[in-house]
Amino acid sequence: xxxxxxxxQHTFSGLKKDPLGMTGFVLVSIILLLTIFAxxxxxxxxxxxxxxxRLSSPSAAHWLGTDQLGRDILSxxxxxxxxxxxxxxxxxxxxxxxxxxxxxxxxxxxxWLDRILVILFDTVRSFPTIMFALAIVxxxxxxxxxxxxxxxxxxxxVYARVVRTQTRALRERDFILxxxxxxxSTGRILRDHVLPNIAAPLFILASMDVxxxxxxxxxxxxxxxxxxxxxxxxxxxxNDGYSYLRNSPWPIIAGGIPLIAITLGFTFFGESLRDIxxxxxxxxxx
Amino acid sequence: xxxxxxxxxxxxxxxxxxxGPLQALRDVNLVVPEGKIIGIVGESGCGKSTLISAxxxxxxxxxxxxQGSVNFKGKDLLSLSPEQMRSLRGDEIxxxxxxxxxxxxxxxxxxRQMSDVQHRNTSSxxxxxxxxxxxxxxxxxxxxxxxxQRYPHHLSGGMRQRVxxxxxxxxxxxxxxxxxPTTALDATLEVQIIHRLKxxxxxxxxxxxxxxxxxxxxxxxxxxxxxxxxxxVVESGSLREVFIDPKHPYTQKLLECDPARIAQPTRELPVIxxxxxxxxxxxxxxxxxxxxxxAMTRCSAERPVLSGGHHQxxxxxxxxxP
Numbered sequence: 001x002x003x004x005x006x007x008x009q010h011t012f013s014g015l016k017k018d019p020l021g022m023t024g025f026v027l028v029s030i031i032l033l034l035t036i037f038a039x040x041x042x043x044x045x046x047x048x049x050x051x052x053x054r055l056s057s058p059s060a061a062h063w064l065g066t067d068q069l070g071r072d073i074l075s076x077x078x079x080x081x082x083x084x085x086x087x088x089x090x091x092x093x094x095x096x097x098x099x100x101x102x103x104x105x106x107x108x109x110x111x112w113l114d115r116i117l118v119i120l121f122d123t124v125r126s127f128p129t130i131m132f133a134l135a136i137v138x139x140x141x142x143x144x145x146x147x148x149x150x151x152x153x154x155x156x157x158v159y160a161r162v163v164r165t166q167t168r169a170l171r172e173r174d175f176i177l178x179x180x181x182x183x184x185s186t187g188r189i190l191r192d193h194v195l196p197n198i199a200a201p202l203f204i205l206a207s208m209d210v211x212x213x214x215x216x217x218x219x220x221x222x223x224x225x226x227x228x229x230x231x232x233x234x235x236x237x238x239n240d241g242y243s244y245l246r247n248s249p250w251p252i253i254a255g256g257i258p259l260i261a262i263t264l265g266f267t268f269f270g271e272s273l274r275d276i277x278x279x280x281x282x283x284x285x286x
Numbered sequence: 287x288x289x290x291x292x293x294x295x296x297x298x299x300x301x302x303x304x305x306g307p308l309q310a311l312r313d314v315n316l317v318v319p320e321g322k323i324i325g326i327v328g329e330s331g332c333g334k335s336t337l338i339s340a341x342x343x344x345x346x347x348x349x350x351x352x353q354g355s356v357n358f359k360g361k362d363l364l365s366l367s368p369e370q371m372r373s374l375r376g377d378e379i380x381x382x383x384x385x386x387x388x389x390x391x392x393x394x395x396x397x398r399q400m401s402d403v404q405h406r407n408t409s410s411x412x413x414x415x416x417x418x419x420x421x422x423x424x425x426x427x428x429x430x431x432x433x434x435q436r437y438p439h440h441l442s443g444g445m446r447q448r449v450x451x452x453x454x455x456x457x458x459x460x461x462x463x464x465x466x467p468t469t470a471l472d473a474t475l476e477v478q479i480i481h482r483l484k485x486x487x488x489x490x491x492x493x494x495x496x497x498x499x500x501x502x503x504x505x506x507x508x509x510x511x512x513x514x515x516x517x518x519v520v521e522s523g524s525l526r527e528v529f530i531d532p533k534h535p536y537t538q539k540l541l542e543c544d545p546a547r548i549a550q551p552t553r554e555l556p557v558i559x560x561x562x563x564x565x566x567x568x569x570x571x572x573x574x575x576x577x578x579x580x581a582m583t584r585c586s587a588e589r590p591v592l593s594g595g596h597h598q599x600x601x602x603x604x605x606x607x608p
Contacts (some may be wrong), residue, residue, distance in 0.1 A: 174388035180385075181342055182403055182453065183376030192402055196393045 014276035016276045021272020027265030031258065035081035042075035046232045055248040065250035067240055073254045076232035083144065083221075083233040088213040091148050092206050095155035101200065102156065102165025105191055108171060109271060118164075121157035129154050129216065130223075147217055147226045155209065162205055166198040200277040208270035211263035218259055234259055288453075290361065292318035292341070297354030299336055301346065305566045310336045311517045313355070315592070318461065323487060323494040325508030325525075326542070327501060331562055333517040334497045339461050341495075342379060343371050359460060377406060380454040382504070384466040386446035390438040396422075396449055397434030403453045421452040426482055444475040451483065455490060460483050463495045468503060476500075480507050501544045505529055513537045516562050516573045523597030533599035535578045552576045572602070 015021050034041060043063075050070035058065045106117040135148045140146050148195040170176055170193070179189050216233070220226040221235025222242075229236065234255050241251025294316040300307040311333045318324045326334050339345045341356055343363060356363040358379065363371065371500035375381075383389040391399055400418035407414065411464055414436065420447040425448040438446055447467060464483070466477040484507055486565040487494055499506055504511060504525070511528040513521040513536065532538045539558045541547060548555070560577035563569055571586040572578070578585070584602050593605060 175391045178389045181381040
């Protein structure tokens with residue numbers, strides 16, 4: 001019999017066997033560290049304008065060159081990561097929490113409530129996200145909070161649906177019936193039995209959702225619907241660079257690389273997590 | 287003699303189906319005396335599961351209790367509020383399920399689940415743990431301290447079923463319902479679990495309602511036997527009475543079909559010809575008539591009722607030859 005292993009140990013021993021997952025984990029860790037320590041790592045103030053040195057190519061002084069206003073691109077990319085991180089952290093945790101509650105209500109609640117919630121989820125998902133974002137921005141004006149709000153509203157149904165399906169499947173399982181037969185209340189069943197069983201798929205979904213959210217923030221900022229200048233964001237760096245593409249490719253390259261890295265990193269990491277926690281694969285190694 | 291722990295009288299339950307009401311239980315009487323083990327035998331679909339769901343009041347949403355009463359220690363369970371009923375479950379009435387592979391939560395440790403079952407108890411975590419340890423020891427689990435840290439998938443089927451039994455007995459219930467607890471286990475384990483259950487019953491003094499379609503297990507464990515067929519009780523009595531002198535043709539056939547009783551090796555095992563009657567469109571008269579070799583004209587007209595003293599059977603043969 002194997003020794004009982006902790007969750008973290010289990011995750012790491014799984015990652016070790018999966019080089020792609022490990023790569024993802026390393027990428028994610030590097031991006032997180034760079035972003036968190038951006039204020040200490042950035043060589044310049046990301047808002048410092050130096051018109052004499054605009055659109056310069058990479059040099060010892062400016063590793064990734066400068067943009068059309070002579071701002072240091074490396075510093076802007078690092079600080080842009082903070083925006084991306086803030087958006088994904090806030091948006092994903094809020095939509096996951098709300099989705100969790102609504103999904104469990106739909107999954108375990110009465111039938112009519114389930115119907116209403118499912119119709120609601122489908123309605124929200126049926127809008128094209130960008131159109132929805134445009135409409136909201138037209139009403140409230142562009143800001144980071146609007147971006148976060150739009151992402152939350154459009155992501156809630158994604159989480160809620162997964163939670164609902166998982167809850168429904170669990171509801172029919174013997175151990176839930178056994179808990180009922182042993183006198184557990186609905187609240188206790190949800191908290192102690194449904195939640196631990198759906199936590200793993202939910203976190204995997206969240207980790208795979210990070211690139212989507214970061215991409216959406218970048219996209220909205222690119223369209224000028226997100227952060228307002230001069231705040232750096234990967235999307236706005238791309239947008240600035242786009243206008244001066246003929247003069248210098250560096251802003252586009254610098255803004256694109258972190259987007260690609262974060263997408264690959266979180267996708268590899270998320271897929272690896274999914275494989276580690278998939279019960280079918282889990283049984284194989286025992 | 288003390289009043290019975292469980293006294294079910296005239297219980298009838300229908301399931302609403304698209305074809306009309308399916309009469310899953312009809313006029314079922316069942317008495318579980320204090321400190322006894324009562325076995326319910328019957329083939330699949332005879333209403334065993336409906337009966338236990340009715341006792342713990344966890345019937346499917348389309349089930350409807352037509353009539354009857356379920357008295358537990360003098361309380362009518364059918365008239366309790368859901369909240370009152372919930373406080374009885376896992377405390378005074380608890381249950382062991384058929385498949386130990388699925389009846390434990392896969393993502394929580396044994397220890398966590400065993401502490402969770404004691405949610406009514408206000409004692410500290412370490413006291414709950416101590417009690418879990420003691421219960422695991424009593425059901426015969428080796429090295430209980432290590433087991434508390436383990437997850438269900440680390441344990442074998444027999445071990446898991448022991449854990450489930452330990453959890454069910456945690457609150458020292460007056461009535462333990464065991465729904466085919468050994469069906470999913472292999473034969474040697476089955477014997478072990480049965481013996482352990484019998485010992486525990488003596489130690490705790492609880493009553494056990496034991497559901498099985500395995501006659502050998504019933505014979506090994508139970509004091510009294512209730513034979514069910516197609517939603518009715520067809521025969522009931524002490525183990526000795528029913529097994530040695532079965533009155534109802536169904537019980538007789540059932541015993542004949544038990545492979546353990548067949549003396550001569552044969553290629554083909556005996557079966558009871560025919561199948562269960564349609565419970566949506568019940569035929570008149572005796573429900574077993576179509577499969578019975580003793581069927582008479584009276585059987586198709588009149589429904590036999592349970593008759594006899596302690597050993598009862600529902601068959602016209604008994605009345606015609608007193």
